[in-house]
Amino acid sequence: MAAVKLEQYLASVLDSTNVDTNEVRLKPGNKAFNLFRVYLENHNTGIHRYQTSNPTILYEAEGMAKTKINGQNLTLKAGNLLFLQEKCGYEVEKQGKNDLLVKLEFSSKVNCADFLGEKTTLNSREQKVAEQLVQILKTKRLLSLRCSQMSRPSQLMKKVIDEYLNHNLFTRSIIAAELRILVITAIRNQDLETAPANQHKFAQTALERYIDANYTDITLNETAEHFGLNPNYFSSLVKQKTGKSFVEHVDERRMQEARNLLARPDISVKEIIARVGYNGKSFFYKKFNEYYHETPVQMRAELFRQANINLK
Numbered sequence: 001m002a003a004v005k006l007e008q009y010l011a012s013v014l015d016s017t018n019v020d021t022n023e024v025r026l027k028p029g030n031k032a033f034n035l036f037r038v039y040l041e042n043h044n045t046g047i048h049r050y051q052t053s054n055p056t057i058l059y060e061a062e063g064m065a066k067t068k069i070n071g072q073n074l075t076l077k078a079g080n081l082l083f084l085q086e087k088c089g090y091e092v093e094k095q096g097k098n099d100l101l102v103k104l105e106f107s108s109k110v111n112c113a114d115f116l117g118e119k120t121t122l123n124s125r126e127q128k129v130a131e132q133l134v135q136i137l138k139t140k141r142l143l144s145l146r147c148s149q150m151s152r153p154s155q156l157m158k159k160v161i162d163e164y165l166n167h168n169l170f171t172r173s174i175i176a177a178e179l180r181i182l183v184i185t186a187i188r189n190q191d192l193e194t195a196p197a198n199q200h201k202f203a204q205t206a207l208e209r210y211i212d213a214n215y216t217d218i219t220l221n222e223t224a225e226h227f228g229l230n231p232n233y234f235s236s237l238v239k240q241k242t243g244k245s246f247v248e249h250v251d252e253r254r255m256q257e258a259r260n261l262l263a264r265p266d267i268s269v270k271e272i273i274a275r276v277g278y279n280g281k282s283f284f285y286k287k288f289n290e291y292y293h294e295t296p297v298q299m300r301a302e303l304f305r306q307a308n309i310n311l312k
Helices: 006-016 112-116 124-139 152-165 171-188 197-201 204-214 220-226 231-242 246-262 269-276 281-292 296-306
Strands: 023-026 036-041 048-051 056-062 064-069 072-077 081-084 089-092 100-106 142-145
Touching: 006 023, 006 036, 006 056, 006 100, 006 152, 023 152, 036 152, 056 064, 056 072, 056 152, 064 081, 072 231, 081 152, 100 152, 112 124, 112 171, 124 142, 152 171, 204 220, 204 231, 204 246, 220 231, 220 246, 231 246, 246 269, 246 281, 246 296, 269 281, 269 296, 281 296
Parallel strands: none
Antiparallel strands: 023 036, 036 100, 048 089, 056 081, 056 100, 064 072, 064 089, 081 142
């Protein structure tokens, strides 16, 4: 392995496999190694569906992977890592020829916070971070490390896999140490995607006020940042607390404004589309019809009739 890049070795494994299983197991260099098993996502057809029985790490070594985890779409790019708890359902779409997704399936109920060290060795701030990780994994059942391919956490994961594949002394101890540094480094470099402790500040009224002020060019990421929340967590929180998705809230506000503007004869439909934040006429008409069950032209005619406006 020393003379071959890890990515090249993993690609060669997939190229040489002739089985139609969704994943290909990589055997450890030391047969006695029992901390976790390593699998490589196969490039066969169809959507691959899984249910974790133990904590699992997904690592995108090369390319990109489109996944759905607990019903939530999530794209993994090269260098990204995901910590999944047990009983976590996820799907992986068929990967491209150059995509490499690696899975580490632990043999026991480890927690991401375990890699931070004994609680007694942590100061008060570090203990709060550890407690936060435990809470996130308990509620969301996943933890996303948005590392780049060249970041230190990503490089450490490659070392973990390389150590697993080779037969060296103290392999388990080395891997445990590298995983610990990986998690700590990700947190210190702010690569960690978490739900911050100030989530209690979120309220539906505050969301509605923010959308009301920014609906013309609003984005999920910017709104999540405004509330101090991770975008994926924020999206789930909005749905949980309001019963509607973030997009549905934005569309609702845009539709209300579109209706108000349609009542004004001095503004064209083309102008209205731009004002409420849509890029194309066909998409705006589709959304409008879904919301009001009639076209903007039909609604404008009725609004003019009610207001006794006659443009003829």
